[in-house]
Amino acid sequence: MKYYLAVDIGASSGRHILAHMEDGRIVLEEIYRFYNGMDEKGHHQVWDTERLFSEILEGMKKCKEEGKIPATMGIDTWGVDYVLLDKDDNPVGDCIAYRDGRTKGMDEEVYKIIPEDELYARTGIQKAIFNTIYQLMSTKVRKPEKLERARTFLMIPDYFHFLLTGVRKQEYTNASTTQLVNAETADWDHELIARLGYPDELFGELSMPGTVVGPIKKEIESKVGFSCTVVLPATHDTGSAVMSVPCTDENTLYISSGTWSLMGCELEKANCTKKAQTANFTNEGGYQHRYRFLKNIMGLWMIQSVKKEFEEGYDYPGKNPKDDYSFANLCDRAEKETIDSVVPANDSRFLNPESMIREVQKACEESGQTVPITPWELSRVIYRSLAVCYKQATEEIEEITGKNFDSINIVGGGSNAVYLNKLTAAETGRTVNAGPGEATAIGNIGAQMIADGVFAGLQEFRKCVFDSFGVVRY
Template structure:
């Protein structure tokens, strides 16, 4: 039996998921899960790269322990973050996180060189202050010696692949989040890179999902107890998640629901129109160079942050020591509340506030709305606010693309939020199909299986996802 290993690392946790085919269906098995989160170091928010890589190896060792050795593995993570290597392939500095404030004001530095309109026309990528282009401008402006020392730029999953194999590859879907790819060609925009005075040698040949990176380095194979091939999935987690949307219709509206809610559709060509720019849509790279035309919505980051604060002891009226702050209970209890307040969920104020609870309360107070105080009231405000965003985004996508959608296909962890799914169906006026929660890992595995000839096409893989996991309709 052939096993495939997906290492899916999100902003709050990572997991190793094994898959194999059985009676024509994909069977999943989680073998290892680990914590991830930003840390504070030297005035910056960083990812602990060493710990993350140790966890990658630990999960691989678990495969050995249970006697299920994968033939290939693939790693996916979030986008935009990167590291630089010097001439000796040593990492330069820490792996700084996208929520770090080093990019404050860097948009204006970029727009001194190229206008915001022209930048969108060239790249098709929505403005987000944490995009790689602004992170690199921060380095150029504040720490130019690091850029001068650099010889290689690797996005986060590219870096872990390098540590595993010693091979440097830049994968297309994650590279598309840098805002440095040309939307028409799908390649690095070297003219733009030259204008910005970033070292051109950092941007080499792009590799597509399904590409074999190589075998494990000998010392890595010895550590984990076996060898395999490392294969590129769509290394941007949303790219992998969209691959596993269990729908083969040409016009498919999806939400990849996790820390972020990524809502959009697939297009054969990027849409870099003024209408798309004004609505803040992005054209990220997808499998087979499809374009993921989507909008970033704040997503479950809000409820994740609130959950942590209540678990840490945040006080509220009627608090009970036995109160359950699990996502499932927050969602169920929210449905029972009656508060009608909503907030602009995509407002930048919710990106990284000192207290998400206080920020939501302040936003309601400023708008003259009832202020939520209990966990269940706050959860209701969040879920209703997200559903309203989904409605507005659905209308924008239809207006900009001219497409019509009868349903919303939700995949990822948020597909398990029954109350949010019900709200989304009510707000959008469309049926909601809730697909697999482990969508990103499934898409990661799909790219590996396609590379290995298990499936002949993306459509065939998606049909198998539907047959294997089904959907829950709302």
């Protein structure tokens, strides 16, 4: 049996998923799961990359214990965050997380050099204050010595691949989230980088998903108990998720639903028009130089945050010690409520508030709507608000592209939220196809399998995804 390993690390958890082919279908098995989250350190929110890498190795050891040795493996994570290495390959400072406040005001610093309209026309990437371009500007303005010491720039999955193999590869789909890649050439925009004053030597050749990085180092092999080869997936988790969208008709939109909801379509050529910029759509790099024309919507981060607050003891009338705050129960109970309030879910106020519960309540108060109190009322308001965002994004995509879309394929963990799927179908007036839930891991594995010759290409892989996992229609 030939196995392929996807290490899929999100903003709240990571998991090791093994896959093999059986009777023409892809079979998945979760081997290991671990916690992820931001830490407070030195007045910043940071990722503990050392701990995360130790978790990667632990999951690999579990493969050995199960006697299921992967032939290849690849790692995907969220976008925009990165690690700087010095001349001795040691990290230059902490890996600061995208939700940290250090980028406040850095957009204006960038626009003093590159006007906002020109930046979008060159990169096609939507403005998000946490994008890498603004993170690097914060470093340049406040900690210039860090850039002076840096000799290598690696996005987080690139860094983990480097730790595994000793080989530096900068993968295209994740690099595109930096807002430093040219949408026309699908390569680093070196002129843009020079004008911003970032060290050009940090930005080398970009590699596409399916590229072989190399075998794991001997020291890693001795720790995990086996040898395997690292193959680049689409290292941006949305890039991997979109690879596994099983409904491949041209008139199908997708939503990669997790901490973020990424809603859009695939384009052969980036759409960097003023209309797309005004609607805040982005053109992220995809497999085989496709473009993921999409909008970032706040997503299940809001539900995750509310869930965490209630689990930590947030009080409310009628609270019962036996109350179940699982995602499934929050979703089921929300459907039975009657509150009809909605909030602008994509407003920046919900990006990282001190209390998500209070922020949602304040938004309802300010707009004169009924204020949600219980976990179930809050969940209903959030789910309904997300569905409204999906409707708005659908209309914008159709207006900007001039295309009509009659169905939406929801993939990722959010595809299991039945109530949200029903709301999305009702709000958008489109057929909703939900699944697969493990879309990111499946897409990660798909890039490995295509590279290994299991599938002739993306379409054949997607057909197998549909045959293997199917969808649920709403």
